[in-house]
Amino acid sequence: MKRAIISFVLVVGLVMTVFAGGSQQSSSSTTAGGDKVVTMYQLKVEIKDALDAYAAEYSAATPGVTVSVETLGGGGDYGGGLRAKSQSGQMPDIFQIEGMGGYEIWKDYIADLSNETWVADTDLGFMVDGKVMGFPVAIEGYGLAYNADILAAAGIDPATLTTRSAYEQAFQTLEARKAELGIDAPVAMAASVSGGMWWVAGQHNLAAYWGGGLDFDDTSVIEAALAGQMDDARFREYAQYVQLLFKYADQNVLLNGGYDQQVGAFAQGRTAFLHQGNWVDPNLAQLGVDFKVGYAPHAFTNTPQTGLYLFAPSWYVVNAQSPNAQAAKDFLTAMATTSAGQRFMVEGAGMIPAFKSVTLQPSGQLSQALMAANARGGNYGVFFGMLPDGAGQNVFGPIYDLFAQDPDNLDQFIADMKAAIAGLPRM
Amino acid sequence: MKQNNWVNVFFLIPVLFAFTMIIVIPFLFGLYYSMTDWNGVRMVVNFVGLRNFANLFSAPDFLYSFLITIAFTLINVILVNIVSFALSLIVTSNVKFRNFYRAGFFVPYLIGGIVLGYIWQFILNNIFLSVGDTLAIEFLQTSFLSRSESVIWAMSAVNTWQYAGYVMLIYVAAIQSIPASLMEAANVDGAPYLTRIFHILIPMMANAFTISLFLTLTNSFKQFDMNFTLTNGGPATRFMDVPVKASQLLAMNIFNTATANRMAEAQAKAVVLFVALVVVALVQVSINKKKEVEM
Numbered sequence: 001m002k003r004a005i006i007s008f009v010l011v012v013g014l015v016m017t018v019f020a021g022g023s024q025q026s027s028s029s030t031t032a033g034g035d036k037v038v039t040m041y042q043l044k045v046e047i048k049d050a051l052d053a054y055a056a057e058y059s060a061a062t063p064g065v066t067v068s069v070e071t072l073g074g075g076g077d078y079g080g081g082l083r084a085k086s087q088s089g090q091m092p093d094i095f096q097i098e099g100m101g102g103y104e105i106w107k108d109y110i111a112d113l114s115n116e117t118w119v120a121d122t123d124l125g126f127m128v129d130g131k132v133m134g135f136p137v138a139i140e141g142y143g144l145a146y147n148a149d150i151l152a153a154a155g156i157d158p159a160t161l162t163t164r165s166a167y168e169q170a171f172q173t174l175e176a177r178k179a180e181l182g183i184d185a186p187v188a189m190a191a192s193v194s195g196g197m198w199w200v201a202g203q204h205n206l207a208a209y210w211g212g213g214l215d216f217d218d219t220s221v222i223e224a225a226l227a228g229q230m231d232d233a234r235f236r237e238y239a240q241y242v243q244l245l246f247k248y249a250d251q252n253v254l255l256n257g258g259y260d261q262q263v264g265a266f267a268q269g270r271t272a273f274l275h276q277g278n279w280v281d282p283n284l285a286q287l288g289v290d291f292k293v294g295y296a297p298h299a300f301t302n303t304p305q306t307g308l309y310l311f312a313p314s315w316y317v318v319n320a321q322s323p324n325a326q327a328a329k330d331f332l333t334a335m336a337t338t339s340a341g342q343r344f345m346v347e348g349a350g351m352i353p354a355f356k357s358v359t360l361q362p363s364g365q366l367s368q369a370l371m372a373a374n375a376r377g378g379n380y381g382v383f384f385g386m387l388p389d390g391a392g393q394n395v396f397g398p399i400y401d402l403f404a405q406d407p408d409n410l411d412q413f414i415a416d417m418k419a420a421i422a423g424l425p426r427m
Numbered sequence: 428m429k430q431n432n433w434v435n436v437f438f439l440i441p442v443l444f445a446f447t448m449i450i451v452i453p454f455l456f457g458l459y460y461s462m463t464d465w466n467g468v469r470m471v472v473n474f475v476g477l478r479n480f481a482n483l484f485s486a487p488d489f490l491y492s493f494l495i496t497i498a499f500t501l502i503n504v505i506l507v508n509i510v511s512f513a514l515s516l517i518v519t520s521n522v523k524f525r526n527f528y529r530a531g532f533f534v535p536y537l538i539g540g541i542v543l544g545y546i547w548q549f550i551l552n553n554i555f556l557s558v559g560d561t562l563a564i565e566f567l568q569t570s571f572l573s574r575s576e577s578v579i580w581a582m583s584a585v586n587t588w589q590y591a592g593y594v595m596l597i598y599v600a601a602i603q604s605i606p607a608s609l610m611e612a613a614n615v616d617g618a619p620y621l622t623r624i625f626h627i628l629i630p631m632m633a634n635a636f637t638i639s640l641f642l643t644l645t646n647s648f649k650q651f652d653m654n655f656t657l658t659n660g661g662p663a664t665r666f667m668d669v670p671v672k673a674s675q676l677l678a679m680n681i682f683n684t685a686t687a688n689r690m691a692e693a694q695a696k697a698v699v700l701f702v703a704l705v706v707v708a709l710v711q712v713s714i715n716k717k718k719e720v721e722m
Contacts (some may be wrong), residue, residue: 077686083467105468105688193672194572194661255573255662256552390687394488398670401663405573416670 035059035066038327041082041092043073043314044137046282050348057340058331065327082106091319093328097126097134098314099385110134111320116329118336124312124354134315135332138351141310141370141379142204142277143295150174150181150272150291161296162304164241171248174272181272185250188262188271191404195258198397200275201404203384204309205245206396208298209238211380213305222383230421232414239414241300242400245275246407254404263287281350281364295369308373311382312354388427395420395427460694467690479695487667489696492680493703495579496648499676500707502583503590503647508639511591515598516624529599532592540589544656547585548572551657572657575664575673582674585657590646594639601635602628630718637715644711648704651678 042051048071055067070092072081078096085091086109097103103110103126114132119125126134146158154177156170174186190197210222221231246254250271253261266274267287273296274280284293299305318328335341336355345353346360352367352374353360362368373379384392399420403413461479465472483489514532518525535543552570559567571581605628613623629636654660660675660683675683677700685693 079686079688086468101688105466108468108470192573192661193663194659196659252552252556252570256570390684390689394683394687398663398672401661401672402665402670405662419669 035064036324036327038065038067038094038324038331039090039092040067040069040094040316040328040331041085042069042071042094042096042316043076043078044096044349045071045073045076046279047349047351050344050350054335054341054344054348057344058334061340062330062334065331067331091322093319093322093324094316094332095319096137096314097317101385101389103128103133106317109317109319109321111318111325111329113318113329113332116333118333118355121336121355121357123356126312126315126317134317135336136312136354137314137316138312138345138349139310139354139370139374140277140279140313140352141308141373141382142275143297143308143369143373144187145266145274145276145280145293145366146296147266147269147272147274148292148294150183150269153181154272158294158296162299162306163302164237164244164300165302167241167299168244171244175248182269183272184265184270185253186248186271187245187250187273187275188265189245189249189254189275190257190259190262191246191400192255192257193397193401194256195261197258197262198393198400200262201242201400202392202396204277204382205242205275205298205400206392207309207382207384208241208300208380209235210383211309212238212298212300212307213303214380216310216379216381218381219383219386222386225421226386226424228422228425230418232418235414235417237302238300239410239417241298242403242413243407243410246404249404255401278352278364278366278370281362281366284366285364293365293369295366295373305380307379308370309382310370310374310379311385388424391420391424391427395423457694458698460691461698462695463691465691466688467685475691479692480699483696483699487669488671488675489680491666491671492675492677493699495674496650496677499579499583499586499650500644500647502579503586504640504643506583506587507590507594507643507647508636510587511594511639512598514591514595515602518595519599519602529596532595534592535589536593538589540652541656543585543589544653547581547588548657551581573662575662578658578662578674582654582657585653586647586650589653590643594643597635597639597642598632601632605631633715633719637712637719640711640715641708645704645708648707649678649700650676651682654679655682 040051040055044051048069051069051071055069059066072078079102082092082095091109095106095109097106097110110133112131112133113119113125113135116132116135118135119132122136124136124139125132126136144161146161148158151158151170154170154173156173160166161170171186174181174183178184189200191201210225211218214221221234224231250257250265253265253271257265263274263276263280263283264287265271266276267284267289269291295308297305297307298309316332318325318332322328335344336353342353342355342358342360345351346358346362350362350364350367352362352371362371396417399413399416402416403409406412460472462474462476463472464475514528518529518532522528538546551572555567556570558564571577609627609631610623613627618626654674654676658674660672660679662673663670664673665671677696681693681696681700684696
């Protein structure tokens with residue numbers, strides 16, 4: 001008996017090593033060497049070097065303040081990292097949220113920024129109950145990026161791509177002349193669970209259903225979805241567009257590929273279209289792209305659509321509980337209002353600033369296309385941030401993956417999505 | 428004897444302290460949080476009883492993860508142990524370079540699941556496809572990782588590749604501890620090779636099987652790292668008429684729930700995994716214990 005108990009305890013003990021998860025709350029003041037240290041924890045890996053350089057420049061120019069930036073993102077678990085920091089009492093002074101989901105979690109820590117000078121200069125501040133709580137990191141956006149050289153060689157004018165049938169024709173032309181144009185497939189689209197590309201399909205592409213063809217701030221479709229309702233006619237049109245993208249996509253990229261394979265296929269001229277946003281500009285530059293690129297709209301209906309999808313992907317927020325909150329706010333203000341800060345955003349990080357007074361032009365071709373679209377107007381809003389956490393990754397992701405495996409099965413895809421949307425209110 | 432006990436306790440204190448602080452206490456916290464609505468950050472924590480557990484076994488994705496984990500564990504317990512036992516026989520025979528093989532078979536274990544997952548993803552998604560395209564073998568032209576019926580086997584193969592060398596070492600140690608006189612005597616009596624293995628070798632190393640089965644069982648049940656990098660849960664498949672991730676094992680299901688900020692729900696799933704693992708491991712150990720021979 002005694003032996004049985006000992007072996008039970010030992011087995012339980014060994015097995016328990018899987019689990020850990022505790023909580024501890026402590027606080028620390030962050031000062032070193034007389035300087036106030038403003039700690040910033042951010043998730044945009046692609047701007048890490050530029051931001052580090054700007055933080056150093058700001059620290060040198062501002063006596064008594066040192067800004068230190070830590071970056072975790074891309075495939076990294078930013079939310080988990082931030083949680084670990086808060087548990088260990090090292091909550092950064094500036095951190096990043098990506099929408100309402102993040103705000104709900106961190107609202108105890110988020111300071112009101114309504115009185116900052118940059119607030120009047122932007123439309124994209126993170127608003128809660130009429131108060132500005134977040135500093136828009138940038139304007140990002142997307143349409144269907146195209147390789148102008150390939151389209152010209154195939155005799156397709158990108159300006160005509162404003163309806164689904166126009167796309168269908170263009171894809172057919174490209175498919176028929178694949179060998180001659182030297183491409184593997186018309187579109188670089190990714191939807192695989194294995195590649196972690198649920199966000200391209202279940203988030204960015206699905207945003208066309210939520211907001212495409214509507215006014216920039218018209219949230220009626222997604223509001224209905226959050227109540228469990230799907231607009232059947234509209235969704236069928238959208239689903240046919242998804243089907244088109246999937247059928248004419250490079251199948252290996254679609255079913256197995258990750259971000260690098262998808263962007264790589266387009267950058268090497270092996271596809272004519274790429275379903276990605278302007279954040280690929282630095283990647284395209286790295287990969288030595290010398291052809292002209294631009295954006296065509298995600299026109300999923302046969303009524304013409306011409307707008308691109310524009311949004312602030314994330315916001316910097318200031319830790320209200322930090323003793324350095326004021327210094328953190330000053331850093332953000334300087335970023336938005338000084339010429340050094342604006343140069344960092346545009347020239348260093350290659351972003352499109354969300355501030356109207358900035359006149360600098362980003363160098364990336366897709367960013368320029370977005371800026372032009374922004375000036376032209378008539379763009380569509382992006383509302384996936386209103387969905388419950390995990391909906392894109394754990395619910396829509398597998399549905400798109402399954403549809404990509406068998407794109408002929410349109411009705412099944414629609415039925416799956418209808419069931420998923422009906423389940424949203426319970427999430 | 429009494430004094431001896433005190434010395435024992437004294438030497439155990441550092442370990443017990445660490446064990447309590449980083450395993451026992453967090454574990455109890457985890458049990459508590461599984462019955463709350465905590466989101467990982469908020470300071471207000473409401474007790475909700477067993478609500479987090481109530482829906483688990485009607486949720487298709489969790490149920491599927493549970494079943495696929497059991498299947499994965501079964502496949503691996505069998506595959507890893509057969510392969511590693513065979514390897515241990517090879518490297519304890521008179522074959523040339525046996526020390527080199529010993530080291531070689533062990534190397535995959537040193538690489539670690541994350542890197543190994545990426546390596547095999549590249550092999551399965553790119554190299555196999557290229558070979559298939561070049562030689563026009565249709566069987567190889569779709570990746571094993573993008574077929575929901577084969578992905579679990581691909582994962583098992585990689586898992587075996589990783590763990591076989593490690594478990595082999597346990598078997599090698601057990602084989603070497605068997606007195607040579609037993610095998611020689613049997614040999615002189617004219618017992619053929621297979622008879623010697625099944626009637627002397629295997630019964631004599633039954634305790635090694637207990638350990639190896641326990642290790643492979645628990646390791647497969649809580650497999651995460653290789654799962655994460657090799658398949659990331661993909662591709663999708665249909666289960667109970669709902670699209671789910673075909674290779675999302677339990678640990679990864681928990682991880683994906685947690686990263687969607689459903690901390691308490693994820694913790695409830697972890698408790699279920701823990702209970703299942705304890706039950707299975709206890710049954711396995713008690714069965715194996717009966718087969719052991721005392722020297």
